[in-house]
Amino acid sequence: MNNKRIALLGLGTIGQVVFDKLVASTNGAWQLAWVVVKHPERHQTVLLPTGAQLTTDWRRAVEDPTVDVVIELISGIGVAKEAVTSALLHGKQVITANKDLVATAGTELDRLAELYGGALTYEAAVAGGIPIIRTINEGLAPDRIRRVSGILNGTSNYILTAIDQEGLSFDAALKEAQAKDFAEANPTKDVTGIDHLSPRLFAAAKEWGLKIKLLASTWESRGQLNYQVAPVALNPSHPLYQVDGVTNAVVIDSEVPRPTSAPGRAVRRRPTAS
Known part of the structure; x- marks a missing residue:
């Protein structure tokens, strides 16, 4: 079997860990062919493996006919969507791991993958290091799933835990999360939905x-698919009650009774890179 040739787009926080893992791996099933970066001057000390090339032009990498797999870790929607669209149009x-891309264009990109014989996989974009997409698609394929609920954002969960257990204000908890590299410099997307919660609510x-807890939930009712992302007050009997700090977890309620709570540490680099 021929080696899969990989184009890695992005050498930032997650990209660097993925790069290191690929370079250190002794698995002969793949070969790193391209590394695409925005600022090459920041990566002058990067030691590329034999045969790999560094470029700022994603088209050279993505449209290289010898490339089989494209790993997109650019973030954002603009260039990332262009690159992923091109890759799928070329059947790759x-x-x-791009949450924004999957949330805004996932259905469109999935259709392209189906039409042109490629594949779009986004396990790394969902719940950090928890392999929940594969669990649902494969492990629970015979079951009828009634509800999926999860704590999917480690940053918000850390902040809520700090407020609850340490009595911190929201601003203080956020600063603590940023100091520990659990929150971005611009945390808007991680904290929207919990930034308005009052201290009185936590005290009560x-x-x-x-x-x-900030829960994401989806469930079926009367043939309709419902979904919600909102702060929820959980009692001690709820399986997500004890999920604190930067940990994520997903609970699946299906017709076949089985333990389907999957916990995982979500922030930030290594679980996603893995």
Whole structure:
């Protein structure tokens, strides 16, 4: 079997870890062919493996007919969407950790993969290091899933835990998360939905033995698919009640009773890169 030739787009926080893993791997099933960066001057000390090339032109890498797999770690929607679209139009396999891209254009890109014989895989974009997409698609394929609920954002969960357990204000908890590299410099997308919660709400929840968590949930009702992302007060019997700090977890309720709670540390580099 021929080696899969890989084009790695992005050498930032996640990209660097993926690069290191690919270079250190002794698995002969793949070969790193291209590394695409925006600022080559920042990567002058990067030691590329034999045969790999560094470029700022994603088209050279993505449209190289010898490239089989494109790993997109650019972030954002603009260039990332152009590159992924091109890769799928050329029938290539795409791996992405880009939440924004999957959320805004996932259905469109999935159709391109189906039409042109490629593949779009985005396990790394969902719940950090938890392999929940494969679990649902393969492990639970025979079951009828009634509800999926999860704590999918380690940053927000860390902040909520700090407010609840340490009595910090929202601003103080956010600064602590940023100092520990659990939150971005611009944390807007991670904290929207919890930044308006009042200290009184946490005090009331604690008095009743509840914990406030930011839950993403989807469920079927009367043939309709419903979904919600919102702060929820959980009681101690809920399987996500004990999920604190930067940990993510997903719980699946299906017709066949089985333990389907999958926890994982979500922030930031290594679980996603893995």
